[in-house]
Amino acid sequence: MSCVFCSEAEDPSYANCFLGSDWPYNGRIITQTDTAFVVPGYGPQVFPYALIITNRHITSLAQTTRHERNDIFECLSRLQVLDSFKKTTLFVFEHAGCSSINSCVEHFHLHVVKAKYDVTWALKNLDPKLINVTADTGVKNKEPYLLAARVEEGKVLKGYIASVKAKDDQFFRRALAEMIGEKEWDWRIGMNKHFMLNLVKEAQCAKQREQ
Numbered sequence: 001m002s003c004v005f006c007s008e009a010e011d012p013s014y015a016n017c018f019l020g021s022d023w024p025y026n027g028r029i030i031t032q033t034d035t036a037f038v039v040p041g042y043g044p045q046v047f048p049y050a051l052i053i054t055n056r057h058i059t060s061l062a063q064t065t066r067h068e069r070n071d072i073f074e075c076l077s078r079l080q081v082l083d084s085f086k087k088t089t090l091f092v093f094e095h096a097g098c099s100s101i102n103s104c105v106e107h108f109h110l111h112v113v114k115a116k117y118d119v120t121w122a123l124k125n126l127d128p129k130l131i132n133v134t135a136d137t138g139v140k141n142k143e144p145y146l147l148a149a150r151v152e153e154g155k156v157l158k159g160y161i162a163s164v165k166a167k168d169d170q171f172f173r174r175a176l177a178e179m180i181g182e183k184e185w186d187w188r189i190g191m192n193k194h195f196m197l198n199l200v201k202e203a204q205c206a207k208q209r210e211q
Contacts, residue, residue, distance in 0.1 A: 005107040009037065009055040018042070019196075028196065030203040031078045033071040038079065038112075040196035043187040045176050046117050047195040048084040048202075052076070052092075052110040060096030060108055061147065062139040069135040072110065073155040079112060082202045089115040090151040091159075093172045097144030111172065120148040122175035126162035133157035146171060 007014040012027030019028060030038040030050065041049045052075045054068055064072070076092075079085045093111045113119075123146060133139055133149065134156055141163060149159025168174055170185055177185035184191060 003057055003105070003107050005053050005105055005109065006057050008039070009053070015039070020193075024197075025200055025204075028200055030082075030200060031075060033074050035065075035068045036071045036075055038075050040199040041111065041187070042196070043190045044192050044195040045173060045182065045185065046113060046180060047192070048079075048082070048112075048114060048199055049195065050079060050112045050199065052112060054108050058108045059106055060139070060141075060145075061094055061110065061133070062096060062141050062145075063108065064138060066135050066138075069133070069138060070155075073135060076112065076151055081206050082199070083205075084199065084202060085114060091115060091118045091120070091148065092151060092157060093119055093146075093148040095144075095146055095171055096139075096141070113176075115150075117176060117179065118148075118150070119172050119175045119179065120150070120159050122172060123148055123160045123162045126164065128160035128162040131157075131159060131161040148172070 012029045015027045016023055028039045030040065032038070035056065036052055036054050038050055038052050041051045052072055054064065058064065076090060080090065091113050126146065131139070131147065131149065139161070141161065143163050144165065145161050145163050147159065147161045149157040152158050170187065173185040173187060177183065
C-alpha cells in the first residue's frame with residue numbers, strides 16, 4: 001500500500017483526492033522546507049491543529065537526522081507567524097512506531113497544538129521520563145513511544161516520553177477529546193473541515209503579507 005504522506009510530499013495536489021471536490025486549493029501544504037512540510041491535520045478536533053511531516057519515509061522523530069530536526073524547528077517557527085498560533089506556547093505530541101501501537105499513518109508526523117491543549121498530562125500513568133529534544137540531541141528510543149512536549153525558545157522540545165508496547169488507538173486524540181468534552185476522537189471521521197480550511201487561508205494571507 002502506498003503512503004499518503006509520501007504521495008503528498010511528492011505531489012501536494014494528491015491531498016485533493018481525500019479533501020473533496022469543494023476544497024478550493026491545490027493541496028493543503030502550509031509551508032515546507034528542504035526536508036519537511038506542514039499541513040492542517042485531517043479531521044482536527046481543535047483549532048489550530050497542524051502536522052509537521054518529513055519528506056523522507058521514516059516512522060519516528062528518533063529516526064530523524066540533524067538536518068531534519070533543524071527543519072522541524074524551522075516549521076514550528078513558521079507556524080508561529082500565523083495569526084492563530086501567535087502569542088501562544090506550542091505543544092507537540094507524537095506516537096512513534098505507529099504500526100506497533102495501533103495509531104494512524106506509519107510515516108513520521110508531529111502534531112502541533114497551542115498551549116490551551118497541553119496533553120502532557122495524558123502520559124502520567126505510563127511512567128514517563130523527562131526529555132529535551134534539540135537539533136543536536138534527538139530522541140534515543142529504539143522502541144515505540146509516546147512523546148508530548150512544550151516548544152521552548154532556543155529550539156528545544158521539553159516534555160515527557162513513555163515507552164509502550166501497545167496503546168489505545170489514537171491515544172492523544174482520545175486525550176484531546178476528554179480535555180474538550182467531546183465524544184468523537186477518530187480522525188477517520190473527517191470532522192471540522194472548516195478548521196483545516198481556516199489554517200490554510202491564514203497561511204495564504206501570511207504569504208501575501210510577505211510579498
